Amino acid sequence: MAELKTGQSVVNRPADDELKSLSDSFEAKQPWEVLEYALKVYRQRIVLACSFGAEDVALVDMVHRIDPETPLFYLDTDFLFPETLEVRDRIIARYGLKPAQVIQMKPLLTPEQQGAQHGDALWASKPDQCCEIRKIEPLTRVLAQYGAWITGIRRDQAPTRANAGLIEWDKKFNLIKINPLARWTSEQVWMYLQLHEVPYNRLHDRNYPSIGCTHCTAPVLPGDDPRSGRWKNFGKTECGLHK
Template sequence: MPTPLTASLSRLWQAVLARLGEIAADHPDAVLASSMGVEDTLLIHALAQLPQPLGVFMLDTGRLHAETIAMVDVIRERYGIVVQRMHPDPAAVQAHVAAHGEFAFYESVALRKECCGIRKVEPLRRALAGHTAWITGQRREQSVTRTELPEFQWDETFGLWKFNPLAAWTSEDVWAVIRALDIPYNPLHDRGYPSIGCEPCTRAVRPGEDARAGRWWWEQRDSRECGLHASNLADRRPLVRPRRAGDPAYPDSVESSLSS
């Protein structure tokens, strides 16, 4: 059952609710990308408190853990939210496997990224088409590729605004709110998986490893992104783009959000 939050956690929680409310007001077509990790179920719980409904989708790559797929039903039963499952193009998957083998992603970063491109990036592009903003559960402390993650940015890759409202949260913050508010979460987290992806590409982490050490563990630490968040590996200077008519009142540069 939910329990009262501490004063500091209450401030964090209320700030996220307020931020999501602002996003919903400015971008009523915004969508949350969920991997069914703990950060995402926290954000789904927050979205369920808002008067303006926002969409939620997940990238069903065809290689997710059964526990991750089961969370779709958990979310529907708890919140009445239907999570849209985006699938890869079967023909593209079949062609890739025929050309390179079922487990080619272990052979090179290039082949792994090609697999991610087919199973994740292309479905994401379809999921975001026609939208003006998307929301993620990324946090700065998750890995070396996310240490300068802004709370919002113009996503050049997909051509829309991208919001990371938990960017400054710690893992302790997330879990304290999850437990205090009795928010459902993926049971894989209790088995040593702080970051959850495709089953063949994700393992439990060892003591002292960072939260994403179990993702593509056979690669160098600075290559462990799949293309969904390409800006995490890009030059980290402030993102700038011209303001367009009808844009909400976000600054032309998001430099200020990097220091928040």
């Protein structure tokens, strides 16, 4: 796995109306067309965020077909499912990803240090704080090195994502955010995975449509909200990466 590179690669913030016009121009196009544009314009300044869920492995496949040198990163919270690590390894092997292309981002605190400082099982008492330590802070560190990032969010996943642009400015992390799958449905994602025989997390076959940390992810009953298995009983559906 790669270590985080030093230095910073920033882009100037485009005017809001200019960016919206650009994003709107891709509304009738396919995700790979959005990627072709982004990977060309932000070459060597762009990174793919990969949780190894269905959407993200579809993007790995699309990106690899356009620019196989594009790096990806994943947030290793120390609480990932074994199945997530297994599909990570299958993806690396399938696409021949070089160690320098796969950036593993870990929290500054080990689980033991977090327990000593904030109490045991922080995810059960203060899940927002746990996400901040194990996800948001590492994400902030990695994104500081790039001018644009690619995500797998879709508009129909949650009300908080309903207005996501295909290309937008990420106000939280101050860089361009590319959401090629924003218009797609889950069915379209799975059709792509099957068509191109993309490796996927086996937990998806066991009623886990959305997969995060072991402590905060549960299976979902057929017909329920796909994200209802995340942070169950907390009224929380986002870790804060996409606000």
